[in-house]
Amino acid sequence: MTTHNPPPRTAPPAPDAARPVLTVRDLNVVYRGDRTVHAVKDVSLTLHRGEILGLAGESGCGKSTLAYAVNRLHEWPAEVSSGTVTFHDRDGHDLDLLALRDEELRRFRWSKLSMVFQGAMNALNPVTTVRAQLEDVLTTHRPGMSKQQRRARCAEVLDLVGVEPGRMHSYPHELSGGMRQRVMIAMALLLDPQVMIMDEPTTALDVLVQRGILREILRLRDELGFAVVFITHDLPLLLELSDRIAVMLRGEIVEYDTAETLYRHPRHPYTRQLLESFPSLTGERGAFLRATGPASPPAAGPAPHDQARPAGSTR
Amino acid sequence: MRYYARKTGFYLVALWAAVTLNFFIPRMMPGNPVDILMAKLQQRGGTVGPSVRRSYELLLGADHSDSLAQQYLSYLNNLLHGDFGISVSAYPAKVSDVIGQSLPWTIALVGLATLISFVLGLTLGALVGWKRGSWLDSIIPGTTVLAAVPYFWLALILAALLSSTLNWFPLLGGYDVTYDIGWNWDFVSSAVQHGILPALTIVISSVGGWLLGMRNMMVSTAAEDYILTARAKGLRNRRVMIRYAARNAALPSVAGFATSLGFVVSGSVMTEQVFSYPGIGGRLLQAVENNDYALMQGIFLVITVAVLGANLLVDLLYGLIDPRTRAGN
Structure with missing residues (x-):
């Protein structure tokens, strides 16, 4: 089940929620090579002003590839094969990011959209x-x-x-x-900037430092009003942090909804597996999921998609 | 402070070891300077008797009545006083004078050529590595072939082509001997003219190594996360290439450069032989051919001090260009 646009009633009460700042339409990214790897497939996303959009998925699912494609950081053999990325500027102008020339792209980078990368080191x-x-x-x-x-x-x-x-x-x-x-x-x-893309910004840090930094990000977002695309494999963290969450699996967005809905009523089996794969202190969540989940036995441990992961798409 | 004391101590021990080897190695070589002088004398029809031999031995210090230990001690003592003895091959000049006359030529020629080669190699290497996959890649096999060709052959071909055939540069010597040595225009311009061809051969034969090393470091540096960050920051391509990529990629080459500076003094033997250049390499060859122990020892000592000094300099300066090595000092 692929839900690109959630119904309006589930839209989060973020400031300027109605005004998008970044729209991705049917984006495809491929890695050229002996065997072409389709790392991002027909992805559509809308990031609203001041919103925190979580992008969740296992390693190699294409979430970073998607983020880099937005800022056109890919170099050969990665290539955006189709789709559009539109940036809706504060002053009302729309920028077609995939059509920017080199100098325009250079000026756009960081001044309107900045990034925080994974490797703090x-x-x-x-x-x-x-x-x-x-x-x-x-x-x-x-x-x-x-x-x-x-x-x-x-x-x-x-x-x-x-x-x-x-x-x-x-x-x-x-x-x-x-x-x-x-x-x-x-x-x-x-x-x-109006948008900040954070690619696993806290992955290499211990939980206490992680918490401090996340709190900082939330506070800054509230003060400065930028929108955040937060990429991580840590779904529970996203549930706490994000307004909306997109779950990626093998290059596709399989579920895209508000954090609340995704937590209470996960529709895609992979989302349910992700939610189950994290231990809960009280056991409450597991019980909740087992009660509402399908008849299939709950899968323990990581999702069984490792074999199918496209090679060379670790970014 | 302890760090610098330890470093200095290490280099002092290394210097002593080098000085000691410098004493023993020439004495292990076959031949005897007195024999050679006697032979030369005989060729010119001089009378060769035991008294003549004895007086030569005394004159040249080749008198073996002293034990090796005594010779070693007086050698160390003389070194401390800057006395390297008398050169046999350039008799009766003092070794320190012979070295003093030839060393500036070598440092100017080979030193400048090494510097030019290093800068050129790093610049080209950075460009080729940054624009990997473009036509610039074809520079690499060309320069590598030139670096692999035996130096004397390359030098002879260039000398034959540019000097003998095209007459662009003078073929031999370090300057036009009709001018006086000194800081006057005629002499300096003549020295520069004489230096271009030998310098060219050195640059051509050594630039490939720098280029290849820098290019490879550049390629691996370009994959670093901080390069991606720099690009995402919207910095100009030039700035990313120089301040982020090349700045980091050059670190190993800088260490290599300091070492090669140390070998400038010794690396000139072939060049100076081909072009009859009045530098220290030619003197070294002359010393070896004539069993001129004193001159050999003097030149080896200069080489040793140059290599050790260059290494000490790198050790101390590396912290400036790579702050990570400063940690723990």
């Missing part, structure tokens, strides 16, 4: 200071800013994510994993 250049890496965003996108203004802005965003601004003189290896990820989020905030 490796997403920062190891040989230059955090300050240099924050500032080169500003020197490139805001050439009119003075040195003092740049400094002040960098300190401001670091302060926003709870990193002491003095740490901007550090090199990445001098920071802890959690702090590095906070720096990445600060960097993503620099240009006040």
